[in-house]
Amino acid sequence: METSRLPLSSSIRGKLISAGYTSLSSISSVSSTDLARDVNITDTEAFEILKMANQISGSSSCNGGSSSLVNGAKNAWDMLHEEEALPRITTSCSDLDKILGGGISCRDVTEIGGVPGIGKTQIGIQLSVNVQIPREFGGLGGKAIYIDTEGSFMVERALQIAEACVEDMEEYTGYMHKHFEASQVQMKPRDILENIFYFRVCSYTEQIALVNHLDKFISENKDVKVVIVDSITFHFRQDFDDLAQRTRVLSEMALKFMKLAKKFSLAVTTKYTEGSFQLALALGDSWSHSCTNRVILYWNGDERYAYIDKSPSLPSASASYTVTSRGLRNSSSSSKRVKMM
DSSP states (O other), X not given: OBGGGSSSOXXXXXXXXXXXXXXXXXXXXXXHHHHHXXXXXXXXXXXXXXXXXXXXXXXXXXXXXXXXXXXXXXXXXXXXXXXHHOOEEOOSOHHHHHHTTSSEETTXXXXXXXXXXXXXXXXXXXXXXXXXXXXXXXXXXXXXXXXXXXXXXXXXXXXXXXXXXXXXXXXXXXXXXXXXXXXXXOOOHHHHHHTEEXXXXXXXXXXXXXXXXXXXXHHHSTTEEXXXXXXXXXXXXXXXXXXXXXXXXXXXXXXXXXXXXXHXXXXXXXXXXXXXXXXXXXXXXXXHTSOSEEEEEEEEXXXXXEEEEEOSSSOOEEEEEEEETTEEEEOSOGGGSEXXX
16 A cells, blocks of 8 residues: 555655655554654654554455465466566667567566666667557557656657657568568557657656556556656755665665566666666665666777676677667677677
């Protein structure tokens, strides 16, 4: 249960959410003294909130929480087939798709990092377009949520990539007409832009509130197949004197993204820059386990490369890519494109 649903005054709920206590589990895991200090309320108020949270958690458990856990058991063979059948979103760079096992995986959280200007936002925009490729063309036919914390989303660039995507599908259709029966391209660039739900976030409190609202929003828009956060740590580099609080807030947020990915079978892609990567390192083990896959983008001379830094199923590998006016594409130096580590 979310903190926003507790029978409390709006001011108290706002203080709890701003302090990082966005769920009952996060509240129940601290003492009343720590809660009072973090939220700036009295010890008596903190005690009553803890009591309320524990009562509601206990009631939820008695009403089927444990039976749900037992009934949710799976065998490893079925899990393997589920993993192999997971849909993936192409990056439009076949060399990059190759080391990613076919593209960005749904039901996973993928973190993309690197220095400024390496192409992180370009990848985010590319994914928000490519997730909409119709199923008859090998895509997911989904929609995208784009959470922009830095103000770096460029709608003109999204239009360029959307136009290129439609042209690629039309070219494919022309090829198929010569050899096989082909599907007609019904999608237009305007349709692609209309299917990108854009959220501009200007503070960490707005970011927390939005993440808490995503479950409901995606439930109402079930075609959403990717959530892009550009970037997740931008608003957490300052205004946080209490490092433990910052860690707790970001860890709670990461957990929510993981639950969303599993619940709705969608991909979550987060971004960090070189500076915020140092913040991520400072957050310790709790943050290092917050994503399923981590891809680091870097320069090698004049060429851009992507490196699989962390993944439970993919081997460490690197591939070159380039950013063109049409979006991501393979690098011209094909002999160095993919290197297994």
